[in-house]
Amino acid sequence: MSDRLRILIVDDDRNMTHTLADILALKGHETAEAASGPQAMEQARARTFDLVLSDIRMPGMNGVELHRELCRVQPGVPLVLMTAYASEELTRQGLEEGVIAAVDKPLNLQRLLDFLGRLAESRTITVVDDDPAFCQTLGDILERRGFRVVTITDPYADVEHIVDQAQIILLDIKLNHIGGEDVLRRIRARYPDLPVLLVTGYRQEMATAIQRALELGAYVCLYKPLDIPELLRTLAQVRLGELRSAIEKG
């Protein structure tokens, strides 16, 4: 999968969406334009986007309301608000609800493009599970949601190989021969900050191991069968801080 992102641009000013879409298209991204919140919702229902760039103040539905609606259709979709001059209250509300950032118009395009690069990278998720079927299905779902997925079924795989380009790791705690716990420890030793999400089908049996893993710094533990919207929200949560710092740095 390339760095090509699917980006929805929402602004009541056609010239804004148009110029921005042209620039992003030139940079190799796939863009869609919407002149209002409802129009954007229509598009979002039809296809998945990796990023939404939305004006904050629009007639009918403002950017924060749009984000709220979008999350219902596509949980965890990254949204960046564009503001010419918004009330701080509205911006704060958006950030609390999980908007990645509110950037001032006129956009610093170079920073935006840099951010898009980081966003593309952060899509990479490595799923480590000895059950190939689980890996297969989860991978399909996540890829549909815009993630790049690497699946690893070999519990003896080298840590370097596991991590590779991964931004997030989904790790089954109960692997065939060795415990996922050991894999986690190995990852932690090399990458202390890498977010690791634990997955297990044995809530009771593995309770103590889960406890130890959380103490080792695992982000959270999810239970099979996975609740996909919850997983997506969790992933969005994990990415949020990272993306926010990315957009800060530009």
Next chain:
Amino acid sequence: MNLLDMRTVLLSYIISSAICALVIGSLWAQNRRRSPELGFWLAGFVIQFLAVLLIALSRVLPGVVSILYGTPLILLGTLLLYVGLERYWGKARPQHYNFILLGGFTLVHAYLVFVQPSLQARNTNFSLGLLVFCAQCAWLLLRRVEPETREDTRRVGLVFILFSLVSLVRLFADMVVPQGNDLFQSGLYDTLAVLIYQMLYIGLTFALFLMVTRRLFSALESDISERKRAEEALRKSEEMFNKAFHASPNAILITRASDGTLADVNEGFTALSGYARDEALSSSSVAQRLWADPAGRERCLAELRAQGRVRNWEFAFRTREGALLDCLYSGEMITLGGEPHILSIVRDITERKQAEEAKVEYAARLEREVQERTRQLGEAQDRLVRQERLAVLGQLAGGVGHELRNPLAIIFNAVYYLKLVLPDAGEKIVEYLTIIDNETRTAEKIVADLLDFARPTSADREPVAAADLARRVLERYPAPTGVTVSVQAGADLPPAYADPRQMTQVLGNLVVNACQAMPQGGRLTISATRRGKEMSIAVADTGVGIAPENMARLFDPLFSTRARGIGLGLAVCARLAEANGGRIEAHSEPEVGSTFTLYLPLHQAGE
């Protein structure tokens, strides 16, 4: 031959009248300066003596002469005595009628000598004349004189009463008793009469002598009591003067005019000058040392010599310890023991002067305060007007800014796109695209300032370290090449309590300004220190500096010295600093550099 021979009687009369004349003469000689009217008395007595002499010598001299002059001369002498007495007691009156009477008696007498000679008639005429004059004398001395002097005059008056009585008796007796024409053949009666006259004459002289003596004595007595009173008055006045001299709060000095030594000083002087009285009087130079300005003393002495007095001259008085007092000098030339002296009165007006100065000072202070208050009031009013204008400006800026930002954003995008799609465009096109890009950025900066200014500033305060702030600011607003940056922010510095985002904006603005002040490069220093309960973060440059006339308006909105920019940057900074409980101060020296210092409250535990 009678026992009382007329010639013997006359002889003794001559002798006794001569003695009487001598007595009156000596009385006159003693008292003529005090009582020149005694001359009349003497004249009267001398004439009487001559008359008695003429009568006694009537046998030797031609009868006519002695008879003609004898009797009228006695009357003349009596009249002169009367005139003298009147004058002696200050009762002089015109005497025409008495002299006419005297003339009448003389004419009658002459008639009785030459035309119808009769000794008896002449005696009657004489007795009448004597009665008339003696009665007048008695009247004068017993009634006309002042009652308080009648004690002195009574005796003389009684003598004249006796004279009058004798004359009256003779007057009647002469009419009854027949007489011969020869005086020397007179009988006992006439001889007795002459004898009685002689006695009375002696008595008169004695009484007059007594009278003069008594009057002298009583005059002496009154003189003495007068003098006593005068002495008493003098003593009292001296005592009063003495009291006034010493009790006066003013310094009083008496100096000898010839050499300036002090003759006397009062207690006021010793109190004022600090010199003891003995010291002041024994030293010859004290009086000179009192004048701080010798020229002033010379002028004062010249004025005293010329005018005799000086009133209320201001001069500096030097005390014994050398302190200078503001004094008023008044002086007067006086004579003391026959020598010219100067009476000087010195009044200390130092306190009065100080009070006057204090009053002037107070008035000036009041004036200054009023001016200051007026100025403050004016400033407050200006501020109010400005705030109102700024509020309107803020609303307008917010609206306009928002509307401008969207088109600006699109222009940005468009330029960016064109640059992307025209990588091989001609030089000119690239140049023009850059111009559009830069100008749009400038426009956007103005809009950003406007919006910052219009935005209600509410600070989201938290503890923030100076070092973190400085790092964040320099990350966000990096200094251009050519500008050396140094940061001095101790790690031990306690954190300030402020909105980090806003403070980053404020310091960023200061850093950007500092860099713009150094187009040729220079040194940018950010230094944080603790100042009591505050933290100060100074942003100093080595740039062109700010003209002194612009310093006051530096933080005023819409004040800008740049060709571009609407002058809201520092105004926004000041507002943000204020919203965080801080302030910004600016110092600048043209061609040396400027320092903007942001003061922030330190974080207090519990906030």
